[in-house]
Amino acid sequence: MSTDTPNETTDTDASTTTDHEGEALLRATDVTKTFDGLVALRDVSLDVRRGEIVGLIGPNGAGKTTLFNCISGVFAPTEGTVHLGDEEITNKSAHRVARSGLSRTFQITRPLEELSVLENVLVGAHIHTRRRGPAEDIAREQLSFVGLDERAAESAGDLTVGDQKRLELARTLATEPSILLLDEIMAGLTPTETQRMLDLFREIRESGTSILLIEHDMEAIMSVSDRVAVLDNGEAIAFDSPEAVASDERVIEAYIGGDVDADGDDGATSDATTTDGEQAGGDHDGDA
Numbered sequence: 222m223s224t225d226t227p228n229e230t231t232d233t234d235a236s237t238t239t240d241h242e243g244e245a246l247l248r249a250t251d252v253t254k255t256f257d258g259l260v261a262l263r264d265v266s267l268d269v270r271r272g273e274i275v276g277l278i279g280p281n282g283a284g285k286t287t288l289f290n291c292i293s294g295v296f297a298p299t300e301g302t303v304h305l306g307d308e309e310i311t312n313k314s315a316h317r318v319a320r321s322g323l324s325r326t327f328q329i330t331r332p333l334e335e336l337s338v339l340e341n342v343l344v345g346a347h348i349h350t351r352r353r354g355p356a357e358d359i360a361r362e363q364l365s366f367v368g369l370d371e372r373a374a375e376s377a378g379d380l381t382v383g384d385q386k387r388l389e390l391a392r393t394l395a396t397e398p399s400i401l402l403l404d405e406i407m408a409g410l411t412p413t414e415t416q417r418m419l420d421l422f423r424e425i426r427e428s429g430t431s432i433l434l435i436e437h438d439m440e441a442i443m444s445v446s447d448r449v450a451v452l453d454n455g456e457a458i459a460f461d462s463p464e465a466v467a468s469d470e471r472v473i474e475a476y477i478g479g480d481v482d483a484d485g486d487d488g489a490t491s492d493a494t495t496t497d498g499e500q501a502g503g504d505h506d507g508d509a
């Protein structure tokens with residue numbers, strides 16, 4: 222989003238350096254994605270700095286999930302580039318992108334119900350190590366962080382929706398990412414659970430990890446984001462502070478009179494369906 226030019230970063234290790242506020246950790250440049258002639262994204266640019274929370278909003282069908290898919294290796298962009306630190310990750314497989322330090326959730330959360338809570342998080346921890354001991358240490362640490370440590374042995378299928386969302390966050394954090402992409406992880410949460418999730422996001426930011434967040438709950442996203450990016454009909458129409466975005470005329474128009482900063486009613490219809498459907502990542506470079 223053209224209103225904020227990303228800093229040129231020369232950092233060499235995106236996965237371990239977390240204390241350089243102001244540097245762009247993730248940078249998508251002029252990303253275009255077409256599906257059989259339908260332009261889902263057109264020349265979209267976006268950056269996320271180290272230790273920053275960026276909210277990504279827009280009406281239904283604006284292209285938010287498609288942008289996540291292009292960044293995280295589920296889809297190859299038709300045009301444009303994606304960098305994580307100084308590594309170009311355009312066209313890398315989802316698995317390779319995750320190993321480089323970018324981890325994401327999906328719009329429809331599906332824990333592996335036949336596995337225990339701990340085993341679900343181990344799936345994330347095993348991305349870096351095959352050894353059970355170190356992986357279990359990481360998994361238990363993240364379960365403790367999200368407040369599910371006492372439920373480690375329970376079947377994941379027995380968790381409430383709110384607990385499943387925190388399990389998903391723990392699984393994602395167990396990959397030890399430098400940046401998290403969260404796709405409507407607060408959908409379906411009670412107000413208390415939403416506040417708890419926002420507090421976790423703030424703690425994650427404190428630790429130096431960046432977050433890019435798709436959310437329809439305007440009050441939540443405006444309260445937690447350092448900057449907010451707005452997509453409309455596949456195009457980036459604003460990228461600025463929450464206050465500036467909330468009063469931007471193009472943004473207000475995109476929401477057709479919706480009140481983007483008030484009470485969580487964004488004027489757009491939200492549904493919980495996903496257009497890409499699967500959690501499985503694509504493998505565009507065949508080297509996963």
Ligand SMILES: Nc1ncnc2c1ncn2[C@@H]1O[C@H](COP(=O)(O)OP(=O)(O)OP(=O)(O)O)[C@@H](O)[C@H]1O
Nearest residue numbers: 256261279280281282283284285286287288496497
């Ligand atoms: N795999 C796909 N094949 C064909 N078209 C797709 C595919 N994925 C997305 N699209 C189309 O791309 C456009 C953007 O969809 P996308 O899901 O990215 O929007 P969104 O902003 O995430 O919407 P929502 O808020 O409803 O989740 C839509 O027109 C959608 O139908």
